[in-house]
Amino acid sequence: MEIGQDKKDALRAFLSQLGESQLVLLVSAMDYARSHGAEDIPYEFILSVLRPTLFRIRPPRNGTAQRILCNPFEDLLIPRDPKVKKETMIARASLQPVWEWLQAEGGTAFQEICNKCEKALTKEDLEKRWEAQVNLWQAAVELMQKALQKADESAANANDLLKKLGGSTRLEDMEEMSHVLSVAPELETLKKKLPVKPISKFLDGHITSVKNCYNDTADSQPGEESWIIVAAMRRLLKQADILKVVKSISPDGDDSIVAISDLAKVGDVVIGDLEELVQQIDAMASEGGTEETLLGLIKEYVKTFEAITMNLNIRRDGAWGQRLFTTRKVVSDALTRTILAQAPEKLKTALKQRSVKAGRTKRTISDLRADLDPEAYRMARSAARSMKESLRIADKIGMMSNARSVANGMVDQLEKFSDQLLEDIHTVPADYKKRARDHVIMIAHLMEFLVDSEQADFFLRRAMRRIDESEG
């Protein structure tokens, strides 16, 4: 239903003033009205206005048992439908086949549990609602685990299940659903203690909540507790932050111990993501991507690498250690061949000099015969800026000494040129003053990247004063 802008503003303002309990009632009434065919309500507009609040308060949405079933593993859902199953990621495309299978397999008994759940959700009694949801999750887990166990017993059973679900990815997704659903009550309680996702700052209090939940689940559902960590990880903006929880659970943080524990899948996922990022970096370095984009990716890499090494005691000879150090080598190589190896030459191209006769000898002076070459300036600027960024991250990838040496060479080059330029602008003809100023600004601008803005400002003021006072 379409409504005018004034009405939209009025409606938006009205909705903004509703309390959380009123919103729960409104959403529930809208779900009811919609499922009963009411057409004169602007559902989409109202939901778009309410969405930020709904994400926070998460009112139980009426109507579908399927929605309740999916809540525990919603964070693992991915929009893509990969041909090869990715661990801890469930394709959205698997939801409907698994749901239909559950209904067929569970028959009337499962249907009754679904109906009870939907009915309970229309009532105010929060305890009964919770009980109904837990029943639904448990019923689904039992059906899934029974079928999976049966499939393990014979190839014929496995083929039968594969056929019913529609392929191996669906089957593997269902297996992960069953793991998460088996810890669903603990997980749903934990979610209420965490901020709205994506969580950009994973604070101490959040870490403690996840750790406590993990420990409680280890008692109530031994063997399934790692799924608490996996689900929590998927709510983080930077998934590697989950290793803070791993560290708090295993204070020694020895990677070889973690790698053989139930937490191995967490480390595998984080390191796997890092390896994917490194593949992108390597490809970009080979295909000539821009320095800015490449450095952006390398910075992402460094953040994740740091999160891993800060939270796990990575041993170089361990499996994770070897994978990590391989990534570091690829990244260092990419930085070397794209930035460190090329930056000095790019800078030099912008610092134009020429030789002039001085008596019997020759000396080098700044070449101010032409206006600035914008392309050379552009490349020099990009090189200087990239060097500045590279120095910030070099020590994190074992490149500090290399990067420092290249940067020092560039600073040296720039300082020699700026000293010469100061000498050469003692006498600037009036017509050339603008050109001289342009050259000075370029040098100062490059200097602020390679040295600092204080020194650049000092040079700039000295040089400008010299040009202004120049009699030409």
Add this chain to the structure above:
Amino acid sequence: MNSKSGIGGSLPETFAERGYSVPFTTSVLEHLRVRVGREGGLEALLPGLSGGKGTYIIPWSDLPSVISMSLHDRSLYKKMNELSSHTPDKIRQAALEVQQDGYDGPDVAEAATNAIQKDHEISLMTNFTLVSEAVRQVGDGVEYTPMDLINEENMKKARASVKNYADKLGMSTQDMMDILTTWADTSAAVGSPGGDHPGYLMRTVSDLARMSAEMSDWAEEEMPEIVVLVQQIIDAAEMAGRLAYEEIEGMQQQASSMSTVLSSWNMNLRRLQDSVAKIASILDGWDRVTQKWDHVKEGFRHQQRDMVGEAVQHLPLLPAEVLNMNQQVIWQKITSEQNRLLTENGAVDFEDYDEVEGDIEEFMQPQSAWT
């Protein structure tokens, strides 16, 4: 008047109280706004520093001692000190001049030169459009296109055709032409009536609509949590664009009743100036958001998500003076959402910035930024 304040849910009363954005390049100053403080001196408003949830108010004169600014910002800071007033238009002009000198590199210098050139062209085309309107409405009725008036002969004929009307108003033809030139210069930021030659403000309105549409498409493949953030940006952008466009429409309609405007020019000039200032204030800060989107939109998803996450925390606020009650409620909701995000996820870390040199903590006092 140094302070740190909570911003959640509260709106500034006026644009002057909210302050105007300054296109500094030093990263810590990216979201800085400038305003005149209670005691008449300029103040810099810095949001989200030091992991805090508020706005830090630093006397303008103290800014260089606290932050190590880039050469571009030092030059712009100096130019800002020379301005008699600090409106968005004057700040933009000052920034373009600094950029044109090359203080932010060759690409920005080229863009600034083009922008200055474009401003000039728009002013000229707006003038031609107004002259052709004058001929049509109060002259001999000949239909000139603005391009026709580039030809000097046609311009002479156009001038001659409005002579009688100028006489009637008791002014010379030259006086009338001067009025049309002033009118064009004043409204060039918006562009020519009819929109054939859009000024930078009109282009910002178009950019907002384009960005909203692109973000909306982009968000289709995003997680619901990101969609929520995108929706907030789109809502805010659409409201700013709509309010600006309403004012632009009102302003451009004046060109369709030339005789009314010309017969009481001084009053109408003030109205034009007020309208342009209001539009510039409504759109102030949005060009940076659209530029950032343009910068990342062809990049990687994580860069786009970062951009969205940052933009939503720094959406240019609209003050109560341009909002009706319903719109105020909506904006209060947006600001309280921003505050909630900062509370739950923490704000920008002070330690992330190398440029902070002085003890910024000494500039904090618990008081509202807007009062």
